[in-house]
Amino acid sequence: MVTEAALPSGSVLPQSDRAKTTEAAKETTPGKDREVRWEVVAVAQGLAEAAIIQGRLEVEGIPARVHQEPAGVAIGLTVGLLGQAKVLVPEPLVEVALDILNQPGPEPGVEEEN
Numbered sequence: 001m002v003t004e005a006a007l008p009s010g011s012v013l014p015q016s017d018r019a020k021t022t023e024a025a026k027e028t029t030p031g032k033d034r035e036v037r038w039e040v041v042a043v044a045q046g047l048a049e050a051a052i053i054q055g056r057l058e059v060e061g062i063p064a065r066v067h068q069e070p071a072g073v074a075i076g077l078t079v080g081l082l083g084q085a086k087v088l089v090p091e092p093l094v095e096v097a098l099d100i101l102n103q104p105g106p107e108p109g110v111e112e113e114n
Contacts, residue, residue: 039088039094041087043087045085046084047066050066050068065089067086068085
């Protein structure tokens with residue numbers, strides 16, 4: 001399959017390849033051909049904390065994204081409004097994600113038994 005990035009500048013992707021690209025995108029996109037709205041389920045101080053929350057949701061099978069204001073990323077802020085990182089999930093999964101995040105975790109220093 002040819003992508004537009006592989007074409008010389010000013011070239012247009014042939015109609016048949018455009019259709020193939022669109023079909024491939026529908027197969028790998030959560031909303032297929034519908035737009036998926038992402039909602040904030042958590043706000044963390046910095047990308048590290050947000051990545052932990054994202055990982056917790058993904059372990060449970062919920063797709064999650066982390067977003068931080070580009071200005072905060074550029075200058076490495078981890079505090080204040082520009083340092084905040086937001087964790088987002090698809091709108092239909094907001095309630096499930098919030099339930100997961102509101103579950104109590106293990107006590108610090110206590111190992112879980114398997």
